[in-house]
Amino acid sequence: MHGIKRRQWTEELLKQKKLQDQKKISEYRDLTKTVLDKKRKEIYTLETFDLTTQVLKINPEFNSVWNYRRDIINSLRDGLAIESWEDELNFTMAQMKVFPKVYWIWNHRVWILNNYPNSPLKIWQRELVIASKVLEMDARNYHAWHYRRIIVNEIEKISGKSMDKSELEYTTLNINQNISNFSSWHQRAKLLPRMFSTDEVMDKKKFINDEVSYITNAMFTDAEDQSVWLYIKWFIKNEIVSKTLSGDEYQKMLKDLKNNILAINEDEVEFSGVQNNWCLKILIVIEDIETSLGITNTSNKTEYIEQLIEADPLRKNRYMHLLNKH
Amino acid sequence: MSIEMSESENIVFLRDKHIKYIDSLDKKQEDYEYWLSEHLRLNGVYWGLTALCLLNAKDTFKKEDVIEFVISCWDERSGGFAPFPGHDGHMLSTLSAIQILATYDALDSMNARDIREKCVAFIKGNQMKDGSFQGDRFGEVDTRFVYNAISSLSILGELTPEIVDPAVEYILRCYNFDGGFGLCPGAESHAAQAFTCLGTLAIVNKLGKLSDSQMEELGWWLCERQLPEGGLNGRPSKLPDVCYSWWVLSSLSIIDKLSWIDYNKLRAFILQSQDEKKGGISDRPENEVDVYHTVFGIAGLSLMGFENLDPIDPAYCMPVSVTSKFKKYPYDK
Ligand SMILES: [Zn+2]
Secondary structure, three states: OOOOEOOOOOHHHHHHHHHHHHHHHHHHHHHHHHHHHHHHOOOOOHHHHHHHHHHHHHOOOOHHHHHHHHHHHHHHHHHOOHHHHHHHHHHHHHHHHHOOOOHHHHHHHHHHHHHOOOOOHHHHHHHHHHHHHHHHHOOOOHHHHHHHHHHHHHHHHHHOOOOHHHHHHHHHHHHHHOOOOHHHHHHHHHHHHHHHHOOOOOOHHHHHHHHHHHHHHHHHHOOOOHHHHHHHHHHOOOHHHHOOOOHHHHHHHHHHHHHHHHHHHHHHHHHHOOOOHHHHHHHHHHHHHHHHOOOOOOOOHHHHHHHHHHHOHHHHHHHHHHHHHO | OHHHHHHHHOOOOOHHHHHHHHHHHHHOOOOHHHHHOHHHHHHHHHHHHHHHHHOOOHHHOOHHHHHHHHHHOEOOOOOOEOOOOOOOOOHHHHHHHHHHHHHOOOHHHHHHHHHHHHHHHHHHHOEOOOOOEEOOOOOOEOHHHHHHHHHHHHHOOOOOHHHHHHHHHHHHHOEOOOOOEOOOOOOOOOHHHHHHHHHHHHHOOOHHHOOHHHHHHHHHHHHOOEOOOOOEOOOOOOOOOOHHHHHHHHHHHHOOOHHHOOHHHHHHHHHHOEOOOOOOEEOOOOEOEEHHHHHHHHHHHHHOOOOOOOOEEOOOOEEHHHHOOOOOOOOOO
16 A cells, blocks of 8 residues: 555544445445356356456456456457447546556556557557656656557557657656656666667767757756766766767766766855765766776865765765775 | 654564554454455465564464465466465466465475466466566566566476576566666666566576676665655655665665665664554555555564564565575576
């Protein structure tokens, strides 16, 4: 159970609940007994289909009843009109709205799409719009992101065309609305290497430079949230950057980034009197890259680590470990 | 800081109330919710039993009754265990069944009616071409099910390179750039998936497949899950939740970096989530308790060595006293 407030039950409330529950329990148990009996006897009819609807409306977590429902659909498949498949999509949508985090509902919807007669491109494209709507309501919904990737994959398979560009635009749109949408940063980090390897990027150097400006901007907009920092940590070490830029350009990019991070940190010290932990953490990463490149200007790594031990005591032992390794 | 610290040290772990709470769970037939949660019953028994073992109160449940219930959940049609009699076999409930039987040293009860043989066939039959596992015949794939399969087969001593090697390859494809693991290749990192992936690798003795720098990144991502209030979250910018005390801590423990988070602060967060009246632990302070958060809160405390709890195995999520008897893979010829 997640996010349900603890209630204090008085004797009176308990008595009332018990009374109400009694009736609900007997109805529910009668219903599930009937359904499981017919399931065991493998009765696959429109009538038993309706019984599964009744159970699932009350309890969408009842996986075995979803299974029974799919067995019924499979068995009646030849006589089913397109409307029945559409009805089924509508049913799962209604369920999803009430229970957006139940694995089985998402799972069932994927099954319906896969089994829809001829599973045409247009139903998957329509589904992509729906996935975007769900993500509008909860931009981090783990199920919805997984679902979206399944749909995109399928559309690409059927159409034979990559959707990397439009999906990248989708992440930009999301991030512009909320920089701490890490699910979008994650998706971005998955898309870029693929786009570089399949030559979907025309001017690679320009692309990298634009991306550097984009993350620099993001960093200045919200330096408190770790999402953009996690992305930067990946980006500056990735081959798409280190191999697209020349040695000098790469070093300059790192140096500029470092100066910007130092500026953000200074601002923060001036404003609130404390350092920005993530600035320090990423400065260490940059110095590590510089060291590996053989750049041996004055290293401040030890200083940064020591500052983190003070500023971020929760993770003190990780910093001690870094200090010992250094 | 020091005031806060001494305050949290004053919170008491409600051992006896937790035992009472777990014991009360099967006596709630008058509650509607009891019947609505049948699909999780076997998992619930495993969570309750494991918590009781850690609390040194294993005898609270009647062993014979539990074993009989587990066997009654076996689904002859699929060969796997269902969460409740009459339901369908699934990888999730199959692992719970095997864990409960192993905890009671009662795996031989699977010898009747060829249960053991058919169950192993069910598990192996759910492996896909890419090494992943589906939860049942309807094709949902998730590293949770890889973990279910590998842990189950390990407890039964039935692992083989044909099963293990592709599963390991699949797990490694779920590793992400940020240092976490996703539910499948391409999916965002999630702390529960860190446990299923690292747990799988640990059980089959393949942690060496991860490089030193991957281990460092993993440790970093995992320790960033701790929030100023002490609790751990499952992904960046999410709320803390007691169950992540287990998913994150067990992962840190598997890669030998348990000390990278602050124990006292996490302990305080878990203890603040106890229901002082009826026992049990909730996802966060002031919320409704359940057996799932109760066991994972207690398991987290056990890993950190608090409250004089019995030690828990981070890879199997079972008492060390039970897992120490398992045959370790790769098996001696
Ligand atoms: Zn939780």
